[in-house]
Amino acid sequence: MSSNDKQIIQINNLNKWYGDFHALNNINLTVNEGEIVVICGPSGSGKSTLIRCINYLEKFQEGEIIVDGTSIADDVKKIRQVRSEVSMVFQHFNLFPHLTILDNLTLAPIWVHQNKKEDATERALALLDRVGIKDQAEKYPNQLSGGQQQRVAIARSLCTSPKIMLFDEPTSALDPEMISEVLDVMVELAKEGMTMVCVTHEMGFAKKVADSMIFMDEGQIIETNKPDEFFKNPESDRLKLFLNQILDK
Amino acid sequence: MATYELKNKKSPPISEIGVIKWLHENLFSSLFNSILTLFALYLLYLIIPPLADWLYFGAEFGNVTNDQCTREAACWTYIGKKLNLYIYGFYPEEHYWRIHLTFALVAVFSFIPRLFKNNAHRFKLIAFLFISYPILAFYLLYGGIGLEVVETHKWGGLTLTIIIAAVGIVASFPIGILMALGRQSKMKVIRFFSVLYIEFIRGVPLITILFMASVVLPLFFSEGIDVDKLLRALIGITLFQAAYIAEVIRGGLQAIPRGQYEAADAMGLSFFQKTSLIILPQALKISIPNIVGSFISLFKDTTLVLIIGLFDMLAIVGLSTSDVNWLGRETEGYVFVAFVLWIILYSMSKYSKNIEKRYNTELDKEKL
Ligand SMILES: Nc1ncnc2c1ncn2[C@@H]1O[C@H](COP(=O)(O)OP(=O)(O)OP(=O)(O)O)[C@@H](O)[C@H]1O
Numbered sequence: 085m086s087s088n089d090k091q092i093i094q095i096n097n098l099n100k101w102y103g104d105f106h107a108l109n110n111i112n113l114t115v116n117e118g119e120i121v122v123i124c125g126p127s128g129s130g131k132s133t134l135i136r137c138i139n140y141l142e143k144f145q146e147g148e149i150i151v152d153g154t155s156i157a158d159d160v161k162k163i164r165q166v167r168s169e170v171s172m173v174f175q176h177f178n179l180f181p182h183l184t185i186l187d188n189l190t191l192a193p194i195w196v197h198q199n200k201k202e203d204a205t206e207r208a209l210a211l212l213d214r215v216g217i218k219d220q221a222e223k224y225p226n227q228l229s230g231g232q233q234q235r236v237a238i239a240r241s242l243c244t245s246p247k248i249m250l251f252d253e254p255t256s257a258l259d260p261e262m263i264s265e266v267l268d269v270m271v272e273l274a275k276e277g278m279t280m281v282c283v284t285h286e287m288g289f290a291k292k293v294a295d296s297m298i299f300m301d302e303g304q305i306i307e308t309n310k311p312d313e314f315f316k317n318p319e320s321d322r323l324k325l326f327l328n329q330i331l332d333k
Numbered sequence: 334m335a336t337y338e339l340k341n342k343k344s345p346p347i348s349e350i351g352v353i354k355w356l357h358e359n360l361f362s363s364l365f366n367s368i369l370t371l372f373a374l375y376l377l378y379l380i381i382p383p384l385a386d387w388l389y390f391g392a393e394f395g396n397v398t399n400d401q402c403t404r405e406a407a408c409w410t411y412i413g414k415k416l417n418l419y420i421y422g423f424y425p426e427e428h429y430w431r432i433h434l435t436f437a438l439v440a441v442f443s444f445i446p447r448l449f450k451n452n453a454h455r456f457k458l459i460a461f462l463f464i465s466y467p468i469l470a471f472y473l474l475y476g477g478i479g480l481e482v483v484e485t486h487k488w489g490g491l492t493l494t495i496i497i498a499a500v501g502i503v504a505s506f507p508i509g510i511l512m513a514l515g516r517q518s519k520m521k522v523i524r525f526f527s528v529l530y531i532e533f534i535r536g537v538p539l540i541t542i543l544f545m546a547s548v549v550l551p552l553f554f555s556e557g558i559d560v561d562k563l564l565r566a567l568i569g570i571t572l573f574q575a576a577y578i579a580e581v582i583r584g585g586l587q588a589i590p591r592g593q594y595e596a597a598d599a600m601g602l603s604f605f606q607k608t609s610l611i612i613l614p615q616a617l618k619i620s621i622p623n624i625v626g627s628f629i630s631l632f633k634d635t636t637l638v639l640i641i642g643l644f645d646m647l648a649i650v651g652l653s654t655s656d657v658n659w660l661g662r663e664t665e666g667y668v669f670v671a672f673v674l675w676i677i678l679y680s681m682s683k684y685s686k687n688i689e690k691r692y693n694t695e696l697d698k699e700k701l
């Protein structure tokens with residue numbers, strides 16, 4: 085299908101420094117519409133930094149990122165436009181504690197997308213139902229378990245019908261017994277054709293849904309491949325070492 | 334395996350109940366504490382009888398002149414005669430209703446929004462009332478179209494004290510918020526001026542600011558324009574208070590985790606939306622107790638305006654006792670003013686405890 089080959093994210097020669105520290109070193113990456121990209125790598129390798137550059141939570145010094153035809157430079161309007169199409173799920177959920185679950189979900193639709201409150205509420209309730217926590221709509225985030233909070237966060241990022249979803253280690257702050265409830269939601273999203281860029285070490289999830297795997301180390305993309313090859317025949321020694329460590333666990 | 338039978342409940346030994354327990358725990362828990370307790374009782378014995386005598390038993394309440402009134406104890410007749418001066422200053426008596434109405438409107442205006450269930454309507458109404466009240470209050474108190482003008486130098490007493498405190502509180506709040514945000518701004522110039530302002534004001538006593546407002550401020554206005562003395566004091570107090578509010582709110586802002594900013598940014602909220610919908614509500618909630626605390630000290634500080642020649646309640650003492658008919662009644666005056674201020678400040682502090690408690694239980698509820 086030709087529509088599936090539409091390049092929705094293009095990252096060209098991206099370089100980023102924190103002071104003197106070269107955090108991202110000449111990154112080139114293309115993500116097609118509907119593609120699931122999983123990024124892994126050792127701690128401090130720049131995974132978060134890379135994914136956060138895509139919606140401009142981090143500034144970069146060199147190169148360009150084109151999201152759905154829009155190149156983000158230091159232009160507030162364009163940044164906001166990209167952010168309204170790309171949504172992000174964080175490691176620590178980052179729900180707004182002073183708002184109810186429902187208000188957390190309807191905030192962006194109402195204020196960024198100028199939806200009517202009734203429409204936003206209806207859609208929010210439908211999404212909460214989908215992630216299995218409709219009956220908690222009037223509660224506050226602190227009243228929910230970690231797994232529930234992360235599912236709310238996913239519902240919140242779906243509320244604006246994003247074209248792309250970014251996940252930065254969505255399960256690594258969760259107790260083990262809650263990980264699968266969040267991954268199940270993500271698998272379902274993947275099957276429905278959402279474009280997803282996930283930083284995660286959940287290799288089971290990666291094998292199940294990823295279209296391509298990316299291995300990063302020291303701010304560089306070391307290896308990228310289809311999941312089968314990636315896990316069976318890793319080329320670089322560093323990836324072999326990394327896979328050994330992570331699959332041993 | 335051992336089994337246990339339920340035992341009958343016993344009442345605690347006599348030394349653990351009621352008055353005796355309380356006395357023991359609080360007053361006579363050790364030899365040293367017992368000595369302190371006895372000493373304190375002795376002091377109370379020395380102080381209370383003469384004090385009660387002065388305040389009440391020997392005091393004069395009747396309709397007498399200063400000369401007929403006792404010198405050994407309080408002459409409350411004086412307070413009675415000067416009560417209007419203490420409360421309304423030199424405001425003409427036939428216009429007292431304007432002051433009453435101004436304060437009554439506060440109650441009415443804070444009640445009206447409760448009649449509206451719809452949040453959006455209520456919010457708009459509150460905003461409208463909040464902006465229109467000061468204008469209305471100024472019109473009522475000062476006069477103008479259709480109402481006789483009462484110049485501000487006639488305002489005084491408790492009325493003036495409350496006006497100064499209220500204006501200081503309300504006007505300093507938005508400025509304080511802006512300064513607190515400015516201090517966190519990414520733009521260096523804004524941050525620099527916010528820090529400069531806050532640190533300058535906080536490094537200077539209010540008296541100095543008031544003097545500057547009354548002496549230096551007029552130099553900035555072109556000659557001939559006479560800026561009202563009260564207005565100058567209000568500007569000075571507002572600018573002073575804003576710096577303190579800014580620091581209190583900054584404390585609240587710093588308690589907001591970075592993730593909140595990032596989540597708001599990632600959604601595409603504008604800076605204004607992020608600040609007003611996500612960051613400020615949380616920061617203000619955290620700062621409430623400190624904000625009220627800062628307002629309480631502002632209320633106390635308003636008594637300093639007597640130095641630049643405004644007749645707030647405290648200044649009325651000196652003024653009314655220089656009346657030849659009531660010479661030498663300062664003590665009664667100061668005791669009375671202290672009592673009134675204490676009532677007001679104590680209520681404020683109780684109220685803030687209340688808010689704090691409600692906020693805490695709210696937090697607990699959220700954590701359930
Ligand atoms: N704000 C910052 N200032 C300076 N250095 C930073 C900053 N954020 C990240 N870094 C550095 O950049 C490098 C990459 O960080 P990043 O958070 O992208 O790593 P990561 O791959 O996501 O690691 P983890 O798996 O631990 O989340 C790290 O060495 C980190 O110390």
Ligand SMILES: [Mg+2]
Nearest residue numbers: 131132133253
């Ligand atoms: Mg990371």
